[in-house]
Amino acid sequence: xxxxxxxxxxxxxxxxxxxxxxxxxxxxxxxxxxxxxxxxxxxxxxxxxxxxxxxxxxxxxxxxxxxxxxxxxxxxxxxxxxxxxxxxxxxxxxxxxxxxxxxxxxxxxxxxxxxxxxxxxxxxxxxxxxxxxxxxxxxxxxxxxxxxxxxxxxxxxxxxxxxxxxxxxxxxxxxxxxxxxxxxxxxxxxxxxxxxxxxxxxxxxxxxxxxxxxxxxxxxxxxxxxxxxxxxxxxxxxxxxxxxxxxxxxxxxxxxxxxxxxxxxxxxxxxxxxxxxxxxxxxxxxxxxxxxxxxxxxxxxxxxxxxxxxxxxxxxxxxxxxxxxx
Amino acid sequence: xxxxxxxxxxxxxxxxxxxxxxxxxxxxxxxxxxxxxxxxxxxxxxxxxxxxxxxxxxxxxxxxxxxxxxxxxxxxxxxxxxxxxxxxxxxxxxxxxxxxxxxxxxxxxxxxxxxxxxxxxxxxxxxxxxxxxxxxxxxxxxxxxxxxxxxxxxxxxxxxxxxxxxxxxxxxxxxxxxxxxxxxxxxxxxxxxxxxxxxxxxxxxxxxxxxxxxxxxxxxxxxxxxxxxxxxxxxxxxxxxxxxxxxxxxxxxxxxxxxxxxxxxxxxxxxxxxxxxxxxxxxxxxxxxxxxxxxxxxxxxxxxxxxxxxxxxxxx
Numbered sequence: 001x002x003x004x005x006x007x008x009x010x011x012x013x014x015x016x017x018x019x020x021x022x023x024x025x026x027x028x029x030x031x032x033x034x035x036x037x038x039x040x041x042x043x044x045x046x047x048x049x050x051x052x053x054x055x056x057x058x059x060x061x062x063x064x065x066x067x068x069x070x071x072x073x074x075x076x077x078x079x080x081x082x083x084x085x086x087x088x089x090x091x092x093x094x095x096x097x098x099x100x101x102x103x104x105x106x107x108x109x110x111x112x113x114x115x116x117x118x119x120x121x122x123x124x125x126x127x128x129x130x131x132x133x134x135x136x137x138x139x140x141x142x143x144x145x146x147x148x149x150x151x152x153x154x155x156x157x158x159x160x161x162x163x164x165x166x167x168x169x170x171x172x173x174x175x176x177x178x179x180x181x182x183x184x185x186x187x188x189x190x191x192x193x194x195x196x197x198x199x200x201x202x203x204x205x206x207x208x209x210x211x212x213x214x215x216x217x218x219x220x221x222x223x224x225x226x227x228x229x230x231x232x233x234x235x236x237x238x239x240x241x242x243x244x245x246x247x248x249x250x251x252x253x254x255x256x257x258x259x260x261x262x263x264x265x266x267x268x269x270x271x272x273x274x275x276x277x278x279x280x281x282x283x284x285x286x287x288x289x290x291x292x293x294x295x296x297x298x299x300x301x302x303x304x305x306x307x308x309x310x311x312x313x314x315x316x317x318x319x320x321x322x323x324x325x326x
Numbered sequence: 327x328x329x330x331x332x333x334x335x336x337x338x339x340x341x342x343x344x345x346x347x348x349x350x351x352x353x354x355x356x357x358x359x360x361x362x363x364x365x366x367x368x369x370x371x372x373x374x375x376x377x378x379x380x381x382x383x384x385x386x387x388x389x390x391x392x393x394x395x396x397x398x399x400x401x402x403x404x405x406x407x408x409x410x411x412x413x414x415x416x417x418x419x420x421x422x423x424x425x426x427x428x429x430x431x432x433x434x435x436x437x438x439x440x441x442x443x444x445x446x447x448x449x450x451x452x453x454x455x456x457x458x459x460x461x462x463x464x465x466x467x468x469x470x471x472x473x474x475x476x477x478x479x480x481x482x483x484x485x486x487x488x489x490x491x492x493x494x495x496x497x498x499x500x501x502x503x504x505x506x507x508x509x510x511x512x513x514x515x516x517x518x519x520x521x522x523x524x525x526x527x528x529x530x531x532x533x534x535x536x537x538x539x540x541x542x543x544x545x546x547x548x549x550x551x552x553x554x555x556x557x558x559x560x561x562x563x564x565x566x567x568x569x570x571x572x573x574x575x576x577x578x579x580x581x582x583x584x585x586x587x588x589x590x591x592x593x594x595x596x597x598x599x600x601x602x603x604x605x606x607x608x609x610x611x612x613x614x615x616x617x618x619x620x621x622x623x624x625x626x627x628x629x630x631x632x633x634x635x636x637x638x639x640x641x642x
Contacts, residue, residue, distance in 0.1 A: 045505040045506065045507060046505055145594075145595075159595055159596065160370075161595065162595070189369040189370055189532060190369075190532065190534065190573065190576045190577045190578075191369055191572065191573060191576045191591075191592040192369075193576065193578070194575075194576035194577075194578070194589075194591050194592070195591065195592070195593075197578070198591070216505065216506065217578065217580075218506075218580035219535075219577070219578030219579050219580045220578050221580070222578065222579065222580050222581055222582045222584075223578045242582050243582050246580070246581060246582045247582075256507065257506055257507065258580060260506050260507050260509070260510040261506055261510075261535065261580055262510075262513070262535040262536055262538060262539035262540075263535055263538070263579055263580070263581070264534050264535045264538060264562070264574060264577045264578075264579045265562075265579050265581070265584050266579070266581065266584065268538065268539065271514055271517075272510040272513055272514055272539065273510065274507065274510045274511045274514060275507035275510075278475050278477065278508070
């Protein structure tokens with residue numbers, strides 16, 4: 001934990017106000033640190049709040065959803081309370097984002113080259129020609145074949161993999177320090193996914209940036225992340241280094257997830273483990289631990305009290321009352 | 327040798343597009359044996375869903391024949407076809423769009439029974455027993471699809487597919503839209519149902535981990551043609567076709583120690599289906615491709631022990 005943290009999120013709470021005056025916490029008090037030059041994973045199932053966390057960091061929340069509490073420290077500034085105008089100069093420049101569905105992230109009526117060039121022209125004073133040359137160079141860096149030709153293509157003329165490469169080029173063009181990748185390979189075939197992940201690793205190496213990788217796929221985490229945060233029902237339930245998390249998962253939810261996934265390699269025997277039940281609704285959370293209704297180890301205490309995140313040694317954090325049996 | 331439940335011979339489906347004719351499925355032959363799960367894998371656009379739809383005649387083939395229990399399906403019409411169809415059903419990928427939101431769960435599951443002319447009183451009894459078999463509480467009979475989660479909707483879809491007591495179920499990406507924890511529940515359910523009712527599954531999926539768990543044999547498809555058919559274990563441990571190897575190698579595994587260097591990864595893009603390579607369709611992406619591969623289409627050859635591969639330079 002000695003490296004400089006690029007981003008420090010503390011107590012982030014993003015809420016959706018409801019008509020009856022109640023609030024639903026979509027992100028419920030999250031602490032998250034992103035060390036410089038590292039890839040941090042945020043894993044969880046649909047609706048757990050992982051994308052909402054990303055959007056909060058980017059300040060891309062759709063009204064009436066808003067950040068109610070917490071701070072996002074980035075170079076001495078608190079992004080959670082920064083005026084929109086200042087946020088705009090950071091967004092896309094120092095912090096940028098790639099999305100799951102590259103087709104909807106791109107404008108269908110503008111050539112991909114112009115869209116990426118636009119990002120440069122918005123933030124820097126350069127001529128159009130210089131900007132174009134940089135775009136073509138970036139296209140080459142992200143492995144787009146025939147970049148001069150592709151510059152003039154429209155998004156619909158490209159395959160899903162190429163579109164995602166365009167989105168990555170757009171996110172990388174201003175050399176951000178921090179990249180948020182929200183399920184960047186979920187819509188792609190495994191063969192293309194492997195290419196995109198290799199590209200992200202290579203770009204991270206050459207640009208020394210930090211990445212927040214949001215995914216539901218533990219295979220992607222194992223491939224690309226240095227540290228992992230597991231999210232469940234709006235909270236982080238476990239945090240550890242990648243190797244530690246995969247070798248010694250502690251939270252019953254993390255354990256369950258790992259046993260529920262069929263493997264491509266290695267031994268596989270018997271039935272798949274299943275986590276019983278479904279995720280509780282954000283509006284009706286259990287009083288105690290949010291996982292207690294699905295947890296095989298739940299006790300009376302779990303139903304009554306909310307467990308906090310505790311350190312079990314070496315920066316391995318877990319939100320669970322259960323004593324660890326070594 | 328066991329008689330196949332389904333025999334597919336030289337099946338083809340051509341579509342017309344603005345750019346020209348697309349051979350979505352091009353001369354595909356395979357057998358499906360009773361009680362087995364045959365997985366159909368490949369990248370998006372390889373024709374696996376089209377093939378699934380051809381098999382249960384939701385699409386008319388351009389060429390080729392399909393025999394079920396020895397009966398040629400392509401010659402059937404009207405009542406005969408309907409009768410045959412009740413013995414094959416489909417489970418779809420998206421549990422949100424494959425259930426009519428205006429009907430209750432009971433009505434959805436009863437529809438195939440109604441079509442088959444089962445009397446009303448009998449329908450309700452059968453629906454309740456179907457719901458029990460797929461793990462849906464009977465009191466949900468009068469609920470509507472929107473009141474259910476994705477996993478439960480998929481259970482409804484499975485119950486509907488089971489209603490006519492089919493022999494064959496084509497499962498088109500049945501767990502792709504589901505979260506991991508729910509996916510395991512549905513996969514285990516499918517295995518249980520198969521054992522109980524001696525069902526035969528044609529399981530279409532792009533998820534190689536799921537396929538390894540659920541299938542007995544595997545059919546690898548690339549640009550409308552089959553590359554390899556073999557027992558599932560062989561495909562994962564010693565595949566014959568380079569594409570099989572690369573497809574499996576590109577799948578990420580949730581194990582930080584395995585994600586290693588020995589993986590063979592695909593480069594480049596999928597060739598255009600309108601203008602596929604003349605010889606082996608995989609030749610533009612294959613590291614072993616020779617002149618022969620560019621001009622001569624490889625035939626499907628028998629390598630023994632149920633392994634078939636169409637490649638001029640197989641790996642083993």
